[in-house]
Amino acid sequence: MKIRRCAAILAARILSFGCRIAGKQGVTMAGKLAMRIDPNILKDLSAQVRGRIYMVCGTNGKTTTNNLLASALEAEGKKVICNHTGSNMLMGVAAAFVLNASLTGKIDADEACIEVDEASTVKVLPYMKPDYMILTNLFRDQLDRYGEIDITMELLEKAMAMAPDMKLIFNGDDSLSAYLAEKSGHAAAAFGISEQVFDQKETGEIREGRFCKKCGGRLEYDFYHYSQMGVYHCPSCGFSRPKILFDARDISMKGGLSFRVGKDLLTADYRGFYNIYNILAVYAALCMSGHSPEKLNEVLKNYNPQNGRNEQFTIRGSKVLLNLAKNPAGFNQNIAAVMEDPDPKDLIIVINDNAQDGKDISWLWDVDFDAFSDPSIRSITVSGIRGMDMRLRLKYVDIPAMLEMDVEKAIRDRLADGCGNLYVLVNYTALYSTHNILAAMQKKGGTS
Amino acid sequence: MKLSIGHLYPELLNLYGDRGNIACMKKRCEWRGIEAQVTEFSLSDPVDFSKLDIVLLGGGSDREQQIVCTRLQSIREDMKAYVEDGGSVIAVCGGYQLLGHYYETGDGKMEGLSLVDLYTVQDSPRLISNIVLKNSSIFPYEIVGFENHGGRTFIGENKPFGEVVYGSGNNGKDGKEGILYKNVVGTYLHGPLLPKNPHVCDYLLSNALERKYGKGELSALDDTQEIEANRYIRDRFVK
Structure with a gap:
């Protein structure tokens, strides 16, 4: 048994090391190999965590929320296991533990922050007993892989039932998350934003859950934040937005984010309204688990994700911001974040259709790209396997785009002829490679 | 000239970028100086078909489809x-x-509109794939899209929308996809369907103009980008 465990850990390390040398991520493969050699490894290692296990789920914001939470716990002096890279299926979760274990099969961890893909929750839970599930939101995503959002919700419901002692920390502004929390019967705390931030106009934005999950009646909204996030109730059955325990107020988005929650004022440099929810989720998790949110501002200030989520690069004096945009709700929020920057900017959009992206890219047409027809957008370049689809999408909102199938060339060209302020929006499988391209250019001073 | 497009129940039937089909029809009218008015109907709205020239009925989840189904009767x-x-x-x-006529699932039979002589039975696995069709008697080049359906549809002796060149189509067995009946196009293809298949979009517009004004000719547009995107998918999956 001991030998088997040692072999599993050693094999995973070697594989992971080899992959890194080859410039590949390899985390998932390392986890897979370890689980094949020693099927109990995840169960035993995760049971060694001395404190709490936090499981972060939800369509958007998982990686940012999870990594921020891990950083916040580390700031408290805790040793934390975290699947930083966002490898969030069973094998990625296994790798996070295995690659942190000693060869004798021991891990030294106070807490674990583990993001788990919604559909994988039922596969992960037999091996891991989380104390908390943080549910960020539920949107349509990769319909070809997961089927409809209803199917994702059924899976999450099953997963919650598998862990009856797990407490929920969920987004109360999302009627779908709130419905799941209520139905599960678990102890739960909601975070949300009760004040109206945006002027209401009917944007035609795609919204999930317009109808009450409980009775099928049409939900009524006092106002929306974005997508289906907002303050809602069902006039037919009485289902309504739950009591919000962690309520963000005095929200400002001028030159960054700031808001109050409880007695604390939180500020962050990044743009994007959606990040308020991510920070709020972390704040709620810290408070619920008896940690102090005192150092959260410091953590937010020093937080440099290095994983392509809002990641900043400087290449030969040009500012480059890389961000992941992989579904309509996320993309719309990203567009809003880009447009919060009033300065002239160039834009590169990379769309792939590999299995992990979802092979169906119809969702591009559910994104509101109209906002890019603004004089501050100097140019748009499209790339990736589905660059032609992206170009066509823009054509139908009368926005011309340049096509360059080679991502590296697209970046190099825009750094050469652009305005020094470049945004790169990519979907999932383009993230890692684009990140590497930008990181290498930054290191070299972009002289290539 | 003016075309009136009715989008039925988008609040429920709005999976898979159906908005792209609307945007495509609208733009291709506008670019030709044809006015296109789009009306979205919600479940409680009355629908006056005498005022419509094109009707779009999209896809929804099984649960949402059931809600619509009751209303449709x-x-x-x-x-x-x-x-x-x-x-x-x-x-x-x-x-x-x-x-x-109906869509039979494990949970029972959902009654359809019976506008066209076809029926659907649920089966597994779901048929999920890129898809390429050919119907050279009507459409000058291939039709490309993406299919994702558990239902197996049988159209009997009716005319299909196209012959399957790559993918599964109606039921994965008879090599047919969709249906053409009078001026109705029924299909599993989203992607969305129309932007990468401007010839299908123009077929719908032309039929509608013919019925309304007796003149279905459309002026040519520069479809270079559309055709490039279409060919790219065809060449990727059809050797």
Whole structure:
């Protein structure tokens, strides 16, 4: 048994090391190999965590929320296991533990922050007993892989039932998350934003859950934040937005984010309204688990994700911001974040259709790209396997785009002829490679 | 000239970028100086088919489709008259299934509109894939899209929308995809269907103009980007 465990850990390390040398991520493969050699490894290692296990789920914001939470716990002096890279299926979760274990099969961890893909929750839970599930939101995503959002919700419901002692920390502004929390019967705390931030106009934005999950009646909204996030109730059955325990107020988005929650004022440099929810989720998790949110501002200030989520690069004096945009709700929020920057900017959009992206890219047409027809957008370049689809999408909102199938060339060209302020929006499988391209250019001073 | 496009129940049937089909029809009218008015109907709205030239029925989740299905029975007679009179309909995925007699799932039988002689039975696995069709008698080049359906649809002796060159189509067995009946196009293809298949979009527009004004000719547009995107998918999957 001991030998088997040692072999599993050693094999995973070697594989992971080899992959890194080859410039590949390899985390998932390392986890897979370890689980094949020693099927109990995840169960035993995760049971060694001395404190709490936090499981972060939800369509958007998982990686940012999870990594921020891990950083916040580390700031408290805790040793934390975290699947930083966002490898969030069973094998990625296994790798996070295995690659942190000693060869004798021991891990030294106070807490674990583990993001788990919604559909994988039922596969992960037999091996891991989380104390908390943080549910960020539920949107349509990769319909070809997961089927409809209803199917994702059924899976999450099953997963919650598998862990009856797990407490929920969920987004109360999302009627779908709130419905799941209520139905599960678990102890739960909601975070949300009760004040109206945006002027209401009917944007035609795609919204999930317009109808009450409980009775099928049409939900009524006092106002929306974005997508289906907002303050809602069902006039037919009485289902309504739950009591919000962690309520963000005095929200400002001028030159960054700031808001109050409880007695604390939180500020962050990044743009994007959606990040308020991510920070709020972390704040709620810290408070619920008896940690102090005192150092959260410091953590937010020093937080440099290095994983392509809002990641900043400087290449030969040009500012480059890389961000992941992989579904309509996320993309719309990203567009809003880009447009919060009033300065002239160039834009590169990379769309792939590999299995992990979802092979169906119809969702591009559910994104509101109209906002890019603004004089501050100097140019748009499209790339990736589905660059032609992206170009066509823009054509139908009368926005011309340049096509360059080679991502590296697209970046190099825009750094050469652009305005020094470049945004790169990519979907999932383009993230890692684009990140590497930008990181290498930054290191070299972009002289290539 | 003016075309009036009715989008039925987008709040429920809006999976898979159906908005792209609307945007495509609208733009291709505008670019030709044809006015295009789009009306979205919600479940409680009455639908006056005499005022519509093109009707779009999209896809939804099974649960949402069930809600729509109940409502559809009350507009069935009017919609039937519209179809028989040569009114244009584009029905995609779930909307396509609803055109037929029924959709049989493990949970029972969902009654359809019976506008077209077809029926659907649920089976596994789901048929999920890129898809390429050919129908050279009507469309000058291939039709490309993406299919994602558990239903197996049988259209009997009716004309299909196209022959399957790559993918599964109606039922994965008979090599047919979709249906053409009068000016109705029913299909599993989203992607969305129309932007990468401007020839299909123009077919719908032309039929609608012909019925309304007796003149269906459309001026040519620069479709270089559309055709490039279409060919790219075809060449990727059809050797």
